[in-house]
Amino acid sequence: MPPRTGSQWDHKSDKDLLLTIIDTGALKGIDWKAIAERMVAKGYTFTHEACRQHFQKIRKEARSDSPASTPTHARASSTP
Numbered sequence: 001m002p003p004r005t006g007s008q009w010d011h012k013s014d015k016d017l018l019l020t021i022i023d024t025g026a027l028k029g030i031d032w033k034a035i036a037e038r039m040v041a042k043g044y045t046f047t048h049e050a051c052r053q054h055f056q057k058i059r060k061e062a063r064s065d066s067p068a069s070t071p072t073h074a075r076a077s078s079t080p
Contacts, residue, residue, distance in 0.1 A: 006045035009054055016042055017051060018058070030055075 007013065020038045021030060036048035046054070 007043075013039075013044060013046075014054075014058060016044070017046075017055060021055065 017035070017039065020035055020042075023038070024031065024034060030052075032048035032052045035051050036046060039046050039051060
């Protein structure tokens with residue numbers, strides 16, 4: 001089992017995680033142990049659980065940033 005410390009999540013590791021998930025070809029029923037093994041092969045030390053949790057965080061953040069979920073603010077009416 002890889003060490004639990006050493007790697008940090010950043011833009012590059014986020015990208016590598018997402019591309020690794022896509023490369024496995026399974027967006028449903030993701031094999032997190034296989035994902036973690038491939039991330040280790042890329043030089044990271046993330047566990048399968050760390051990969052799963054971080055992917056969930058990315059998805060949650062992406063959904064909250066979507067335009068459909070952005071509240072609209074009423075404009076103050078201008079006085080003539």
